[in-house]
Amino acid sequence: MHLTLHIWRQQNATSAGGFETYRVDDVLPEMSFLEMLDVLNERLTREGREPVAFDHDCREGICGMCSLVINGAPHGPDRATTTCQLHMRRFHDGETIYIEPFRATAFPVLKDLVVDRSAFDRILAAGGFITARTGSPPDANSVPVPKVDADLAMDAAACIGCGACVAACKNAAAMLFVGAKVSHLALLPQGKPERRRRALQMVQQMDAEGFGGCTNERECEAACPKGISVANIARLNREYLWASLADPE
Amino acid sequence: MSTPTASATNSRLDAKCPSGPLAERWDKHRFELKLINPANKRKFHVLVVGTGLAGASAASTLADLGYQVSAFCIQDSARRAHSIAAQGGINAAKNYQNDGDSVRRLFYDTIKGGDFRARESNVYRLAQVSGNIIDQCTALGVPFAREYGGLLANRSFGGAQVSRTFYARGQTGQQLLLGAYSALMRQVGSGRVKMFPRHEMLDLVLVEGVARGIVTRDLVSGEIESFAGDAVLLCTGGYGNVFYLSTNAQNCNVTAAWRAHLRGAYFANPCFTQIHPTCIPVSGDHQSKLTLMSESLRNDGRVWVPKAQGDQRPPGQIPEAERDYYLERRYPSFGNLAPRDIASRAAKERCDAGFGVGAGGRAVFLDFGDAIQRDGVEAIRARYGNLFEMYERITAEDPYQQPMRISPAVHYTMGGLWVDYNLESTVPGLFVLGEANFSDHGANRLGASALMQGLADGYFIIPYTLGGHLAGRKLPKVDSSRAEFREAVEAARERTRRWLSIRGKRSVRSFHRELGLTMWDHCGMARTRDGLLAGLAKVTALKDEFHRDLCVQGTSEGLNQSLEHAGRVADFFELGELMIRDALQREESCGGHFREEHQTKDGEARRDDANFCYVAAWERDSAGTGWQMHREALNFENVQLATRSYA
Numbered sequence: 001m002h003l004t005l006h007i008w009r010q011q012n013a014t015s016a017g018g019f020e021t022y023r024v025d026d027v028l029p030e031m032s033f034l035e036m037l038d039v040l041n042e043r044l045t046r047e048g049r050e051p052v053a054f055d056h057d058c059r060e061g062i063c064g065m066c067s068l069v070i071n072g073a074p075h076g077p078d079r080a081t082t083t084c085q086l087h088m089r090r091f092h093d094g095e096t097i098y099i100e101p102f103r104a105t106a107f108p109v110l111k112d113l114v115v116d117r118s119a120f121d122r123i124l125a126a127g128g129f130i131t132a133r134t135g136s137p138p139d140a141n142s143v144p145v146p147k148v149d150a151d152l153a154m155d156a157a158a159c160i161g162c163g164a165c166v167a168a169c170k171n172a173a174a175m176l177f178v179g180a181k182v183s184h185l186a187l188l189p190q191g192k193p194e195r196r197r198r199a200l201q202m203v204q205q206m207d208a209e210g211f212g213g214c215t216n217e218r219e220c221e222a223a224c225p226k227g228i229s230v231a232n233i234a235r236l237n238r239e240y241l242w243a244s245l246a247d248p249e
Numbered sequence: 250m251s252t253p254t255a256s257a258t259n260s261r262l263d264a265k266c267p268s269g270p271l272a273e274r275w276d277k278h279r280f281e282l283k284l285i286n287p288a289n290k291r292k293f294h295v296l297v298v299g300t301g302l303a304g305a306s307a308a309s310t311l312a313d314l315g316y317q318v319s320a321f322c323i324q325d326s327a328r329r330a331h332s333i334a335a336q337g338g339i340n341a342a343k344n345y346q347n348d349g350d351s352v353r354r355l356f357y358d359t360i361k362g363g364d365f366r367a368r369e370s371n372v373y374r375l376a377q378v379s380g381n382i383i384d385q386c387t388a389l390g391v392p393f394a395r396e397y398g399g400l401l402a403n404r405s406f407g408g409a410q411v412s413r414t415f416y417a418r419g420q421t422g423q424q425l426l427l428g429a430y431s432a433l434m435r436q437v438g439s440g441r442v443k444m445f446p447r448h449e450m451l452d453l454v455l456v457e458g459v460a461r462g463i464v465t466r467d468l469v470s471g472e473i474e475s476f477a478g479d480a481v482l483l484c485t486g487g488y489g490n491v492f493y494l495s496t497n498a499q500n501c502n503v504t505a506a507w508r509a510h511l512r513g514a515y516f517a518n519p520c521f522t523q524i525h526p527t528c529i530p531v532s533g534d535h536q537s538k539l540t541l542m543s544e545s546l547r548n549d550g551r552v553w554v555p556k557a558q559g560d561q562r563p564p565g566q567i568p569e570a571e572r573d574y575y576l577e578r579r580y581p582s583f584g585n586l587a588p589r590d591i592a593s594r595a596a597k598e599r600c601d602a603g604f605g606v607g608a609g610g611r612a613v614f615l616d617f618g619d620a621i622q623r624d625g626v627e628a629i630r631a632r633y634g635n636l637f638e639m640y641e642r643i644t645a646e647d648p649y650q651q652p653m654r655i656s657p658a659v660h661y662t663m664g665g666l667w668v669d670y671n672l673e674s675t676v677p678g679l680f681v682l683g684e685a686n687f688s689d690h691g692a693n694r695l696g697a698s699a700l701m702q703g704l705a706d707g708y709f710i711i712p713y714t715l716g717g718h719l720a721g722r723k724l725p726k727v728d729s730s731r732a733e734f735r736e737a738v739e740a741a742r743e744r745t746r747r748w749l750s751i752r753g754k755r756s757v758r759s760f761h762r763e764l765g766l767t768m769w770d771h772c773g774m775a776r777t778r779d780g781l782l783a784g785l786a787k788v789t790a791l792k793d794e795f796h797r798d799l800c801v802q803g804t805s806e807g808l809n810q811s812l813e814h815a816g817r818v819a820d821f822f823e824l825g826e827l828m829i830r831d832a833l834q835r836e837e838s839c840g841g842h843f844r845e846e847h848q849t850k851d852g853e854a855r856r857d858d859a860n861f862c863y864v865a866a867w868e869r870d871s872a873g874t875g876w877q878m879h880r881e882a883l884n885f886e887n888v889q890l891a892t893r894s895y896a
């Protein structure tokens with residue numbers, strides 16, 4: 001396969017960026033999208049040009065490190081698929097592909113296709129946890145958890161924190177990410193004692209980081225590589241409302 | 250080549266294992282360890298490198314105890330450490346199934362699974378704390394699989410006949426790590442942990458022989474700086490990527506451990522690597538990683554190859570009578586759940602003999618046909634849905650309709666920095682946790698035991714043993730303005746500049762790929778003396794070429810991924826050489842280390858307990874050109890050394 005790539009290049013966080021065009025030949029259908037970029041980078045290196053920087057690690061769809069907006073879609077055209085799991089058989093010979101970084105005020109570009117998603121860490125540090133000192137917990141089976149609750153919690157906990165939801169949203173809202181974490185913990189009996197504080201503090205930090213508000217477009221759900229449902233946003237709204245009514249702060 | 254010189258057990262290799270009855274040792278040891286008064290804890294600064302299961306659990310627990318902690322990782326967030334990728338599960342001797350499990354059985358299975366090349370005291374302690382891990386993780390909100398009554402579910406895993414593996418769908422590592430990471434973020438929020446993501450450790454700093462700091466490169470700004478502390482914990486994972494293709498994440502590396510090794514930490518059993526039997530086969534030269542298909546699949550999948558050599562028919566057209574279920578045939582009592590080293594070698598044996606399937610005949614079938622017929626598609630989907638999807642995405646084949654094609658791939662490294670019972674290396678003040686140390690798995694790790702070990706080290710062992718170091722040694726105040734720090738920073742800058750200044754013609758990736766292939770061919774699943782010697786010559790020659798002809802674009806200021814990769818591959822070259830030397834000296838077959846010269850007539854590994862019942866701990870010689878090997882004898886007082894049989 002032969003492809004034409006328009007790739008966003010940007011030297012660092014403060015410089016201006018722009019698209020550059022590259023042709024790649026010898027692309028095989030069984031290559032992953034990132035392996036196709038490896039091929040390009042090998043060639044650029046041989047030609048004395050700087051390779052394209054992009055984030056990646058596990059290359060199997062679980063670490064959340066890879067990103068990229070491919071032809072306008074975060075993680076590319078396939079549903080429930082991360083960029084590293086996308087394969088070139090999805091594209092056809094002669095196709096032109098636009099590759100950009102995730103775009104959001106809260107995710108500044110660091111270089112080329114690499115962005116800074118540390119805002120997510122700060123939201124979790126504000127309240128996305130259960131306080132359980134090592135050594136104090138009771139036997140794991142002393143608190144039975146109904147299977148339906150455990151399964152729902154697991155559905156929400158499957159979030160890989162990649163930020164595609166933010167990149168897909170026209171308001172750059174982080175509601176799906178925060179909703180997933182709040183739901184995961186609120187659904188489990190172990191997470192109940194800190195429910196109120198968690199919802200309030202995570203939302204407060206989310207706002208402070210400059211993420212936008214949710215206007216129910218559901219673009220986040222469509223872009224999520226793990227199929228996290230917008231039902232989690234509804235649960236977040238309920239948790240938040242309940243917490244703000246009950247807590248005068 | 251210089252032959253390894255073996256010295257008698259040297260004094261730095263004191264494992265410090267407590268004496269007395271096995272079951273009482275950890276208790277006794279904890280009582281004897283010095284305590285630090287709570288008010289004094291905050292005066293100590295602990296540097297934790299790595300935030301996988303081992304690092305995140307250690308950093309969060311130590312901070313909760315009151316220590317000041319700084320934690321470092323390569324990824325943009327602590328949550329993305331390679332532990333996130335573990336699929337299948339975590340073992341614990343809870344005996345919730347009432348099926349005959351016990352601490353003693355988990356201990357025995359682990360010792361036997363490791364082919365009797367691990368320390369009894371360490372492994373027993375691991376089994377003892379395994380239950381607490383499940384309690385801790387559950388309390389942190391890990392959504393383990395449950396039964397309808399609300400109690401925890403279990404599955405079986407290779408190398409065991411009881412059901413002791415806890416799991417969270419096919420994402421157990423992710424959920425355990427998110428639990429440990431959330432505990433870590435709580436401490437970050439409260440200011441007791443300072444987190445440094447996108448920071449790579451490039452060197453260890455010793456002051457008066459004690460580990461007192463690290464040198465790091467900020468991967469975004471390119472700045473090389475140093476940090477001082479009272480103890481250094483390396484939780485930097487395994488070195489499987491020396492083989493280039495492995496199931497490990499792209500950023501997994503040996504650099505932190507290797508730099509510590511060059512500063513005096515002994516490297517133990519480097520040749521003990523694990524080849525996992527069930528991975529998706531290589532599809533071409535572009536391949537950058539291999540994807541694991543969890544071992545849990547072998548609970549329901551049956552492994553087979555055609556009985557006729559070179560049979561090219563699609564699997565569906567090969568009748569039952571013409572299939573060879575070779576694991577069930579050779580190992581009737583464990584069948585498809587034979588341990589990994591054994592299952593991988595059995596696959597290789599069939600493929601080498603010409604019975605393999607798929608491109609180049611390098612794969613075997615993993616067939617769910619019977620399970621689907623027995624339990625229905627929905628039951629199988631509920632158990633393995635995400636794995637089946639992953640397989641289909643990569644291969645474009647539907648495993649509900651036709652068997653998977655699988656083949657062995659590098660997966661885990663049992664070797665690592667040598668540590669004593671306190672998890673302390675031969676450099677005082679340097680502790681090593683998780684996959685980065687060599688401690689508990691001997692020559693082969695059982696499935697679902699790495700997660701257990703990482704969390705045992707971080708949650709339940711280091712919080713006690715660190716006190717022994719901090720309370721027991723005089724630790725004068727040091728800061729990073731000292732000469733030792735400035736010199737280490739300068740040396741790291743110099744090394745980084747060197748990769749940019751060679752200006753040769755070959756990319757880092759091309760060197761890494763060739764090194765990996767050489768290691769796989771010569772120091773992989775089956776090893777011979779001649780093959781190892783030839784491999785050593787190739788690795789050394791390629792290393793020379795690397796230093797002559799490497800080409801890295803860009804600069805050292807700012808983000809430069811090729812530059813990062815170059816430093817890691819440079820260390821892999823040296824490690825590769827040591828792995829081969831270690832494989833050469835170990836004239837026996839045990840666990841993942843199979844020397845073709847040492848096998849029974851049925852092709853099973855032949856251990857040599859009279860001569861090789863030891864840990865090989867390698868010390869870099871002072872000239873920096875070779876190594877000296879030391880032996881830590883392994884004494885078995887509680888188990889009988891037996892031929893490991895799964896027949």
Ligand SMILES: Cc1cc2nc3c(=O)[nH]c(=O)nc-3n(C[C@H](O)[C@H](O)[C@H](O)COP(=O)(O)OP(=O)(O)OC[C@H]3O[C@@H](n4cnc5c(N)ncnc54)[C@H](O)[C@@H]3O)c2cc1C
Nearest residue numbers: 299300301302303323332337338450486683684697699700
């Ligand atoms: C695909 C796959 C599936 C697996 N499934 C299972 C399973 O089901 N059950 C099981 O028990 N085990 C499993 N394992 C093994 C297990 O996941 C690992 O052994 C374990 O998670 C390692 O944890 P760790 O904390 O030691 O290291 P890692 O999780 O590898 O963490 C290493 C950390 O060190 C950091 N780091 C590394 N080098 C540096 C440096 N130079 N400077 C700064 N930071 C550095 C990294 O950024 C990272 O934070 C699996 C492994 C793989 C590859």
Ligand code: FES
Nearest residue numbers: 057059064066084
């Ligand atoms: S690289 Fe890990 S999810 Fe894509």
